[in-house]
Amino acid sequence: MTDVDVVIVGAGCAGLAAAKRLRAAGRTFRVVEAMGRIGGRAWTTTDDFGIPFDMGCAWLHAADRNPFFPEAQAAGWTMQHHDMGLDHLWFGKRKATPAEMEAERRAEAELAACIERHKGASDRLSTLVEACHGLRVSATFAGPMDFGADDDEISVTDYRAAADLDPNYFTKEGYGALIHAWGAEVPVTLNCTVRRIRWDGPGVEVETAQGTIRAKAVIVTVSTGVLAFEDIAFTPDLPEGHREAIFDLPMGLLTKVPVQIEGTRLGLQPFDDLLIERHARHDLYFLAFPFDTDLMVGFVGGDFAWEMEAAGRAAAVDFVTDRLVDCFGSEVRKAVRHGTMTNWGGERHIRGGYAAARPGKAHARAMLAEPVAERIWFAGEALAGSLKQTAAGARLSGEAVAGKVALELARG
Ligand SMILES: Cc1cc2nc3c(=O)[nH]c(=O)nc-3n(C[C@H](O)[C@H](O)[C@H](O)COP(=O)(O)OP(=O)(O)OC[C@H]3O[C@@H](n4cnc5c(N)ncnc54)[C@H](O)[C@@H]3O)c2cc1C
Structure with missing residues (x-):
């Protein structure tokens, strides 16, 4: 050498x-x-579903400051704008009422304001989160689904110093593939x-x-x-x-459990955001059918993600399927063709x-x-x-x- x-x-x-x-x-x-x-954590593969799937990064965050975004546009990649919202919320097997959805949206804004002005002795995000469902939902998005850690393991100072990542885009060909094309030379x-x-x-x-x-x-x-x-x-x-x-x-952890569902869209639109809020922080978020593919992409984060990866792919796919059955009925089980699980903790x-x-x-x-x-x-x-x-x-x-x-x- x-x-x-x-x-x-x-x-x-x-x-x-x-x-x-x-x-x-x-x-x-x-x-x-x-x-x-x-590519490291940027990795698109077609191995599991025959279509590009991002095992790691997928959202082109902060597109107004993200150099990959104009490059992808100039190169003619298929782009879709999508900032995360709360389109569908379930508390376990029960669909949240419109009033609960509204309360959650208010709680999210309240938590953000709380974080902004926090000066307390404790730097733990959990100190700002009360044990009520509405606030827990916003904590799920602020914690495991965002930082990859539970709120009692997150520093408020560190969280507050992160940028607002809107606007966000997806690319159909895969963010990992985009990064691979950029770095291949x-x-x-x-x-x-x-x-x-x-x-x-x-x-x-x-x-x-x-x-x-x-x-x-x-x-x-x-x-x-x-x-x-x-x-x-x-x-x-x-x-x-x-x-x-x-x-x-x-390291925090975010684990994806995509399942391929044929013949039904479960009444959802492509790119809908669906959160199933459960007890003991076993919350599950779905990105529904991105780019109108057959994939319901499940996400778990924080401690639950480490548990999920330890239990393995089959257990993860079963868990995700069971939760969809809880919400959308037993027909879903027959429609699930195939599923997989990322395993960044084990890499x-x-x-x-x-x-x-x-x-x-x-x-x-x-x-x-x-x-x-x-x-x-x-x-x-x-x-x-x-x-x-x-x-x-x-x-x-x-x-x-x-x-x-x-x-x-x-x-x-
Ligand atoms: C599930 C998941 C979802 C994500 N979603 C998004 C998203 O939607 N949008 C977004 O912007 N970001 C997302 N991220 C984060 C993003 O992927 C990472 O922040 C980014 O790719 C990290 O790049 P890096 O170069 O810092 O590290 P890495 O990509 O980890 O690169 C480090 C490299 O070092 C190599 N290496 C390790 N040890 C050694 C050694 N001893 N000798 C030589 N080489 C070594 C590794 O193999 C790796 O290739 C996600 C990450 C994960 C895991």
Whole structure:
């Protein structure tokens, strides 16, 4: 392996963007990726249903600031505007009344206002949520379905610092496919897991499954879940502040359970939002029949998502089917053809959905973003400012960090 200016660890949105930025700055680099494909958490596959399905990111959030959006439009991808609303709400097997729907909409606005003005001693989102159904529904959207964590594990400060992600678009061909097309021209060494980063001499030595690469700097874009599991060793250890920051940014989880339903649309319109609110936080959200395909895409988040992935695909598909039967009758069971479940928690090179700061630990993001000895730089969705947790944010983070590295190298 040859020596380069910069090694980039990971070929997701952040790593690919960093590579493009370094190339524009005239720097040599090598991108090493543990998996056999690029994209990381951006991954569209046709394997399950014969049509594109996004296992990871699907919403092009913040389209007015998301560089993928104008690129997709210019390239003629099929786009659909859709901001999440509450079209259908069920409390277990009971459909919410119009008055309850209205109460929920009010509660959502109340919770948002509460979050905005919160100055209390506790930084836990759950302290703002009362145990009434209406508010719980908004907490479901604010917590597990959005941050991938339950509200008692979410920092209000961290939550408040996230941008409003409207307007949102979907693309029929798949967000993962879009990101793959954008990144495909970047040279990447696949199946090349980084095991150790040495920074005890000048520059860095990056030990991989395919040999050691020497470089002046390294940009690490792996998830905080991968970092916390110490899949990559650092010699010497990272400074204490960085190690703490990694543990203060645990991975939340969002799990998709899409089921293919033939011959009925259950009285729903394509892209309708349906929430089934249940006890013990086993809430289930559906995106109905996107692009008029036969897919009801179920989502669970937070602790329940970890439970679901542990129980496995068959149990997940049964659970989702049973809940649809509860709401729409036993005919649904006969109409379900096939289902699957994403398993990002079990993917060892990702280990979750995206990072959510622990209560009281929102500052961990800024800490981890500090370069170590001007040689080790972190980038990715966890460090994407107000677009944290998003694919566009990961891309912008990779670009920004690579820009800083290029500047640092130019200074000599
Ligand atoms: C279920 C789900 C739904 C989502 N929905 C949306 C959405 O609708 N819209 C949106 O904008 N975002 C969404 N996201 C988030 C979005 O997908 C991520 O924020 C973004 O893709 C992260 O990009 P990244 O480059 O930071 O990290 P990653 O994509 O994780 O890239 C890091 C790369 O590092 C590699 N790697 C790990 N360990 C090593 C190692 N030791 N050596 C070498 N390589 C290694 C990994 O394999 C991976 O490819 C979703 C995520 C999930 C999981």
